[in-house]
Amino acid sequence: MTEARPQTVYRSLLGGDPRIGWLGPGLLLAIALHVLVVAAAFFLPRLLDRPHALRKPVIAHLVALGKPRDSQLLPRKESEPPAAASAPAKPAAPSKAASGPPRQLSRQEMMERALAGAARRTQDEKPDPERAGQETGSPSGTAASAEEGEKYFGEVEDRIHANYVVPSVISERERLYLSATVVIYIGRDGSIVKHVMTKPSGNSFIDQALVLAIQRTRLPAPPAELARLVRDEGLEINFKP
Amino acid sequence: MKRLLLLALAAGTAAHAQRPTIDISGARVQAYPIALAPPSGAPDGSDVMDVLAADFDRSGLFRLLDPRSFLADPAKEGSSASTIDFSKWTAVGAQALVKAAAKVEGDTVKVDFRLFDVPHASEMLRGEYSAPRAALRQIAHRFGDDVVRAFTQEPGIFQTRIAYVRETENGKQIAVADSDGYAPQQLTSGSINLLPAWMPGGRSLAFSSFRNGAGAHLYQVDLATRAVQPLVTMGDFATGAVFSPDGIRFAFSASQAENTDIWLSPIEGGAVRRLTDSRGIDISASWSPDGKRIAFVSDRAGSPQIYTMAIDGSDVRRVTFQGNYNQEPAWSPKGDLIAFSGRDEHRVFDLYVVNVQTGKVGRLTQSEGTNEKPSWAPNGRLLVFSSTRSGKKQLWTILPDGSNPRQITNDPRGASDAAWGPLAGK
Numbered sequence: 203m204t205e206a207r208p209q210t211v212y213r214s215l216l217g218g219d220p221r222i223g224w225l226g227p228g229l230l231l232a233i234a235l236h237v238l239v240v241a242a243a244f245f246l247p248r249l250l251d252r253p254h255a256l257r258k259p260v261i262a263h264l265v266a267l268g269k270p271r272d273s274q275l276l277p278r279k280e281s282e283p284p285a286a287a288s289a290p291a292k293p294a295a296p297s298k299a300a301s302g303p304p305r306q307l308s309r310q311e312m313m314e315r316a317l318a319g320a321a322r323r324t325q326d327e328k329p330d331p332e333r334a335g336q337e338t339g340s341p342s343g344t345a346a347s348a349e350e351g352e353k354y355f356g357e358v359e360d361r362i363h364a365n366y367v368v369p370s371v372i373s374e375r376e377r378l379y380l381s382a383t384v385v386i387y388i389g390r391d392g393s394i395v396k397h398v399m400t401k402p403s404g405n406s407f408i409d410q411a412l413v414l415a416i417q418r419t420r421l422p423a424p425p426a427e428l429a430r431l432v433r434d435e436g437l438e439i440n441f442k443p
Numbered sequence: 444m445k446r447l448l449l450l451a452l453a454a455g456t457a458a459h460a461q462r463p464t465i466d467i468s469g470a471r472v473q474a475y476p477i478a479l480a481p482p483s484g485a486p487d488g489s490d491v492m493d494v495l496a497a498d499f500d501r502s503g504l505f506r507l508l509d510p511r512s513f514l515a516d517p518a519k520e521g522s523s524a525s526t527i528d529f530s531k532w533t534a535v536g537a538q539a540l541v542k543a544a545a546k547v548e549g550d551t552v553k554v555d556f557r558l559f560d561v562p563h564a565s566e567m568l569r570g571e572y573s574a575p576r577a578a579l580r581q582i583a584h585r586f587g588d589d590v591v592r593a594f595t596q597e598p599g600i601f602q603t604r605i606a607y608v609r610e611t612e613n614g615k616q617i618a619v620a621d622s623d624g625y626a627p628q629q630l631t632s633g634s635i636n637l638l639p640a641w642m643p644g645g646r647s648l649a650f651s652s653f654r655n656g657a658g659a660h661l662y663q664v665d666l667a668t669r670a671v672q673p674l675v676t677m678g679d680f681a682t683g684a685v686f687s688p689d690g691i692r693f694a695f696s697a698s699q700a701e702n703t704d705i706w707l708s709p710i711e712g713g714a715v716r717r718l719t720d721s722r723g724i725d726i727s728a729s730w731s732p733d734g735k736r737i738a739f740v741s742d743r744a745g746s747p748q749i750y751t752m753a754i755d756g757s758d759v760r761r762v763t764f765q766g767n768y769n770q771e772p773a774w775s776p777k778g779d780l781i782a783f784s785g786r787d788e789h790r791v792f793d794l795y796v797v798n799v800q801t802g803k804v805g806r807l808t809q810s811e812g813t814n815e816k817p818s819w820a821p822n823g824r825l826l827v828f829s830s831t832r833s834g835k836k837q838l839w840t841i842l843p844d845g846s847n848p849r850q851i852t853n854d855p856r857g858a859s860d861a862a863w864g865p866l867a868g869k
Contacts, residue, residue, distance in 0.1 A: 276766035276785050276795060279809040279845060359465050366467055369538075370504045371475045371594035374777060374823065380470065385462070428463075435462040442468035 268335030278332055354425055355437070358388075361422075362439065365415040369407050376405050382412055382441045388432040392423040395433070403441070412441055472844070474506035475594070478537035478561075480517040481510060487552045487579060488545030494583035495541070497623060498601045501840055502825065503847040504591065508537055517542070522557055529564040537561045541590070552576050556586045558593060568593045580625060600820045604864040605827055606639035606648050607838055610856035617650050617664060619864075622820075624838060624851030630664045631671065638683050638860055643690030643710065645865045649674055651682035661695060675708065677715065683727055686710070687734050687754075694718070694728035694737055705739050707754065718756035729774045729781070738762070738772040738781050749783050749797065762797055765804055769795075773817045773826075780843065782807075782817035782826055794828055796843060807845035814839075818863045827851070829859040 271278065368377065383401035386394050397416045402409050416439075424432050479496055482488030499505040515531040522542040532540050540559040545552060551573050558568035568589060572582045581602070588599030601622055609618040609627070614635045620627040634654040642649055646666055651659045654671075659682045661675035675681040681697040690710065697706050703724045708715040719725040723743035730737055731751070738751045746767040752759040763769045768786035775782065780796040787793060794807040794814045808814040812831035819826055823843070830839045833850055835857040841848045852858040 274765060276769075276787050276793075277804055277806050279806040355463065355465050359467055363467055363469065366470045367473045368470045369475050370472045373595045373597055377470070377472070378777070431463065438462050438464040440464060440466045441470070442466055443470065 265339035266333060266335030267337075267339040268333040270336060271332075271334035278334055354422075354428060358421055358437065362415060362419050365418040366412075366441070367415065368411050372405055372407050376403070376408065378443055380408060380441065380443045382409065384412060384416060384439050384441070385436040386416060386439060387434075387436040388421060388424055390423060390429050390433065392421040394419065394421065396436075398436075400438075474503060475538055476508055476536050477505040477539040477541065478508045478513065478532055478535065479510070479541045480513070480515075480543075482543035482545055482554070483518060483522075485545040485547045485552070487547060487576065488543050488554060490579055491545065491552070491554050491583045492543060494580045494623070495587050498583060498587040499590075501623065501847070501849045501851070502587075502591070502599075502601075503842040504594070504824070505539075508535055522555075524559060524564060524566045527559065527564075529559075529561050532559075532561045539567075539594075547576075550575050552579055552582065554582050554586070558590055580621070580623075584621070584623075597822055598866050600822050600825065600863075600866070602867045603821060604645075605818075605838065605851075606641060606862045606864060607829075607852070607858050608637055608639065608860035609854055609858055610836075612856070617648060618858075619648070619666060620852070622851075622863075624853075627852075627854075628666075630666065630669050635659075639862050640684050640686065640693075641862055641864045643686055648862075649684040649686070649693070651684075675715075681706075685728050685730055687730050688732055689734050694730070696726040696728065705737065705752075705756075718752065718754070719759075720756070727771055729772045731774050732776050732778045738774050740770050740772060749781060751781075751799070762799065762802065763804065764802070768792075771816050773819055774799075775819050775843070776821055776823035782819065782843075784815045784817065784828075794826070794841070794845075805845070807841055807843070808848075811848075816860055818861050820863050821866045827861040827863050829861060 368380070380403055381401070382399065382403035385398045385400055387396040389395045394416060397413070399409060399413065403412070423429075477499060479492055479499075482492050496507055500507055512535050513531075514534055515528055520527050520531075522544065527540070527542075529540075538561050540561050542557045542559070544555045546555075547553075552575075553571055553573040555571050556569070557566060559565065560567045570586070570589065572586050574582045584601035587601040591597065591599030591601075603622045604619050605622055605624070606617065606619045608615045609629060611629070613633055615637060616629050617631045617636045617639050618627050618629045619639075630648065631650075631652070634652055636650050636652045636654075637659065639648045639650045642663060647663050648666065649661055649663045652662050653659050654662070655676070658680040660673065660677075661681050661684050662671050663674045664671045674684065675695060675697070678697040678699040679701075681695055684693050684695040686693045692707055692709050694705055694707050696703055698704075702722070703726060704717050704719040704721075705725045705728050706715050706717050718737070719739070719741070721741060721743040723741050724747075725739055725741045725743075727740040728737050729739070734754070736751050736753055738749060740747050741750050742748070743750075744761065747770050748761055749763040749769050749772045750759055750761050762781060763783070763785070766785045766787065769783050771784045773782045774780075775796075779799060781799060782794060782796045784792045785795050792813050792815050793809055794817050795804050796807065797804045807817075807826075808828075808830070812833075813836075814828055814830045814832070817826045817828045820840075825840050825842060827838055827840050829836045830848075830850075831837075832839070832848075835854075836859045837850055837854065838852040838858045838861050839848050839850050
């Protein structure tokens with residue numbers, strides 16, 4: 203004879219229990235409310251913290267230090283900004299074996315000599331007393347005048363521009379009609395965390411040079427009000443001739 | 444639930460701020476690093492390689508790497524893409540590599556040239572170039588032009604020639620030389636001769652000469668025979684001929700009744716037409732590359748300035764407004780720039796370019812002697828001009844951004860008034 207044992211029935215909580223029929227819809231409501239709270243916590247800060255609409259920045263250059271040039275005169279040659287002061291390069295140590303046939307230089311020695319030569323040339327360069335600029339300009343400025351622009355983006359433009367170099371062997375046509383777009387994503391410390399070439403130029407020499415320009419560029423940290431924007435949305439850079 | 448998530452994502456996307464955009468223009472152009480490996484075979488190969496190195500250096504297209512830095516042993520590694528260790532060339536910064544092997548057969552020198560793309564470890568160009576030993580330099584010029592074309596898809600200018608005025612003990616004479624200043628040939632031998640201009644086909648030059656003793660007039664000289672014949676003898680003087688790009692007419696300056704104007708003449712002869720009619724002096728015509736406009740110098744506003752006009756003399760536009768003495772316009776083959784010489788506040792002439800559309804003036808030379816008479820290479824990548832920076836007036840080349848100046852003549856008495864000739868076969 204078998205004894206009747208109480209039967210355990212496992213039910214899904216979502217299925218509801220016939221003994222407490224109100225629990226099923228209640229659970230669903232609770233889950234929906236939780237989802238809403240999580241979604242609000244995720245999206246509301248974005249909605250409320252949305253940066254002010256930015257106007258398209260005007261390209262601005264650092265203004266060179268100098269006196270404004272009379273607009274009636276022919277221009278002076280645009281000069282590179284003076285190099286930062288650096289310690290004089292140490293001359294290569296004289297060889298003890300002064301006599302005898304000339305020794306073949308190692309690559310390291312040749313490189314050191316070349317660097318020392320470049321440093322000497324930089325030191326020998328006389329500042330151009332007629333360099334045009336503004337009396338309130340910067341010694342490292344690259345242009346005689348500038349338009350008003352968004353300061354941070356102007357700085358970004360200047361820094362990338364310093365590395366914006368294309369190879370001479372591309373055709374004139376390609377150089378004249380050069381057009382490419384790269385989006386860069388800037389971290390809070392100014393590092394370029396990612397770059398995406400959204401519109402290649404069509405010439406591998408140029409694309410390679412643009413990627414190199416981005417990789418070589420060191421940017422300042424963005425201001426707090428732009429940090430999230432340039433990190434999450436990125437900054438679109440249109441390269442033109 | 445899924446639908447809710449999608450809606451939330453869509454709302455989130457819509458809430459994103461607009462991505463800021465900046466434009467960056469004004470790319471600097473950097474010469475392409477190239478290694479010319481020491482050639483193998485006959486010693487003539489080294490001579491050819493020297494000419495090639497000078498061509499590449501002057502062009503501004505290439506940066507020659509110092510052979511002393513080379514890691515590879517060119518003799519051992521051979522000259523095919525399969526035997527070359529490209530990592531050794533990459534290590535010294537080479538993007539391109541040229542290898543050559545020379546041999547001599549009788550009086551003929553043959554050079555087997557190969558051009559390699561170092562990053563891609565592949566051969567770009569190969570060919571055997573030969574010439575009589577007396578014309579050895581042409582081998583380098585021909586291969587150099589082929590290299591330029593392989594990279595830029597544009598013709599090179601190493602095989603072109605330059606006409607100029609040579610100072611001699613018998614006065615200023617018209618001469619022509621290779622684009623590197625070598626192999627000069629004097630075409631005239633007496634009187635004062637100025638302002639050579641290439642005629643269509645590149646077989647004759649027009650020039651201004653005082654040879655008839657009654658003011659300067661226009662003549663032409665055949666490069667092969669050196670035969671001289673009159674071209675324009677009208678007025679008190681006629682000078683500065685320039686030929687239209689289509690080669691069917693030429694403009695020049697002529698003075699009649701003490702009024703100097705720009706005139707237009709069919710090349711086959713016929714009625715000439717006056718294009719300018721101002722009370723001032725209008726001289727130094729230069730054609731736009733599309734042949735629709737002419738740049739010229741006029742002092743109609745009180746000082747010599749650069750103007751342009753349509754070829755019927757209408758639609759005159761002033762192009763330069765800075766400086767008080769701008770002269771010798773030369774319209775670039777691309778059409779965007781006009782090079783000219785201008786006198787600055789130190790009363791020294793220097794070279795400038797003005798953008799025809801924007802009017803922006805850029806300076807090419809500064810604080811290095813007197814620099815005058817710019818003339819564009821037919822590919823628009825180089826200019827020739829005369830400069831006193833090394834002493835006597837000599838011909839120099841320079842890039843349109845004012846960099847890479849290189850002296851190409853060393854005439855004992857000086858050289859000036861350069862006119863860069865057309866591309867070979869044009």
